Amino acid sequence: MTSAGNTHEASASAAGYLFQCRYALYAGLRAIPNAPQLEISIEKLDDVAFEKQGDPTELIQTKHHIGKQGNLTDASADLWKTLLIWSKRVAQDIDAPFRMRFVLLTTGAAPDGSAASFLRMRDRDEAEADKRLLNVVATSKNKDNAAAYQAYAALPEELRLSLLSAIDVLDSSPNIIDVRDEIAREVYHAAARDQVDHLVERLEGWWFGVVVKALTGAGPNAIPVLAIDQRVDELREEFKRDALPIDYKSIDPPPAVVAELDKRPFVRQLRRIQIGPNRVEWAIRDYYRASEQRSRWAREDLLVDGELETYEQELVEAWQPRHAALLDELTPTCPPEKKMQLGQGLFKWVEQEANFPLRSVRERFLTHGSYHILSNRYALGWHPDYKTDVPPDDGKS
Secondary structure, three states: HHHOHHHHHHHHHHHHHHHHHHHHHHHHHHOOOOOOOOOOEEOOOOOOOEEOEEEEEEEEEEOOOOOOOOOOOOOHHHHHHHHHHHHHHHHHHHOOOHEEEEEEEEEEOOOOOHHHHOOOOOOOOHHHHHHHHHHHHHOOHHHHEEEHHHHHHOOOHHHHHHHHHHHEEOOOOOHHHHHHHHHHHOOHHOOOHHHHHHHHHHHHHHOOOOOHHHHHHOOOOOHHHHHHHHHHHHHHOOOOOOOOOOOOOOOOOOOHHHHOOOOOHHHHHHHHHHOOHHHHHHHHHHHHHHHHHHHHHHOOOOOOOOOHHHHHHHHHHHHHHHHHHHOOOOOOOOOOOHHHHHHHHHHHHHHHOOOOOOOOOOOOHHHHHHHHHHHHHOOOOOOOOOHHHOOOOOOOO
């Protein structure tokens, strides 16, 4: 049984990791104007790091707290865990403080007069910070911090002061929720005001996917800042007032969804004209992608009044003369095989030639999937006698 304490600890830990990822995106966005040549890594050189050609230029320790301030007092665990990591680094590389910046980012606050408060970007006093830290080393009985005390005190004074000179404490920083607002402010110019949240949602979706690949070895372990810039540019184009963002172009339906869609009327229509299993599978995929994309546009109010209905009317009107021509080829004694072949020919046109844009979107899956959506409602069909398949209460969904 999981205790309430363990559940809270797990939630806090998960939020901390998500905060790292979200903050890395925010830091990457801010780096675009002045340091586009850098790359960002997560859990590689530090919690978050900027690097150039594999060498770190900035190491960032993130400390995120839920429901408590996590203040950076002189004996705080957050402070000393960070100093332990960095003291070990500079002990092995004494020039590190001259080549890189060390950042302690925390949602907590450094009390005035504390060691951490003297390491903020303003009103700094590294000598006073060192004095207070050494006082903790000499007086504290905290066994959890003992290794950190030893590592810091073992550094020569000159090296301690060099390290402290390279440290910036960014306390009272935005939490995991507020960082998202900061991201939105960074990209506010990339979309209309009422669409910025939707753009951020897509940007973060892309970013978390890239991070997962980096962490699992499925992609590069350092992500170029320019990749973020490029993705923002792509989204900016998608969110132009005459454009619609594309989210489902490469998304395949889960197996459970495929099994459910396989029972739908649009699939029955295809099987009536004996379309092969691979083509049925692709039809299900296109139906899913078009349905999900159209639903998302509708939820986000990206479609103007009647736009989707007008698009469907265009599809139907392109189908109508072709279906009428098919009927003209029928004779009173037309055999079932001939009807099936005529239906196959009509569907082949949809499958291989039909490509109608919705506003500026000209995507194969949208045209084909929308035809299957219409077929699912029996608004059109492939077999000459497709209307005979409509159950008394069907054709309405």
